[in-house]
Amino acid sequence: MKIPDHLTQALQTIFQEGEMHEKRKGEEAPDFYLSENFLKQSTLISYCDHKFLNSITPRNENALDINGLLEFIHELGFKLATNKIAGCFFYPANGFMGWHTNYSDKDWRIYIVNSIKGDSFFRYKKDDKIITDYDPIGWSYRAFYVGDASDPYWHCVNGGSGRYSIGFRLKKIP
Numbered sequence: 685m686k687i688p689d690h691l692t693q694a695l696q697t698i699f700q701e702g703e704m705h706e707k708r709k710g711e712e713a714p715d716f717y718l719s720e721n722f723l724k725q726s727t728l729i730s731y732c733d734h735k736f737l738n739s740i741t742p743r744n745e746n747a748l749d750i751n752g753l754l755e756f757i758h759e760l761g762f763k764l765a766t767n768k769i770a771g772c773f774f775y776p777a778n779g780f781m782g783w784h785t786n787y788s789d790k791d792w793r794i795y796i797v798n799s800i801k802g803d804s805f806f807r808y809k810k811d812d813k814i815i816t817d818y819d820p821i822g823w824s825y826r827a828f829y830v831g832d833a834s835d836p837y838w839h840c841v842n843g844g845s846g847r848y849s850i851g852f853r854l855k856k857i858p
């Protein structure tokens with residue numbers, strides 16, 4: 685589904701006005717932390733230390749203030765689980781977030797993404813297969829379920845030439 689223009693404008697404002705904090709950890713090339721080998725040697729972790737990205741602190745963290753967001757999420761069959769933004773990042777060129785599960789925060793998520801050149805991706809493990817899902821150029825979204833330790837959802841991100849992302853925790857509307 686296309687993301688409504690008025691919604692992307694509000695999201696863009698968050699990135700423009702937010703405070704950026706660079707986070708970088710990892711001695712190997714980024715691809716190493718996104719590889720199947722790295723996943724194989726990983727023990728269950730909720731949040732990954734190996735990353736290179738800018739975490740953004742929005743000026744106003746109240747997700748309810750993003751005009752049109754609730755309607756958009758309702759159309760997808762969800763409501764916000766909390767009115768706080770779950771994650772807001774800018775991945776610079778060659779930025780990444782290594783394999784992790786978020787198992788300590790199980791819930792649905794939506795991540796709304798702006799990929800500068802369409803060469804960034806979200807990678808996850810499903811039924812013992814590794815799936816690499818490239819982001820289209822511009823704004824798009826991805827909804828996924830994050831399980832707990834009994835059903836961990838392994839995933840990682842490659843920032844390509846640059847990638848903005850903002851995520852929210854969701855509940856399914858019964």
Ligand SMILES: [Fe+2]
Pocket residue numbers: 784785786839
């Ligand atoms: Fe994650």
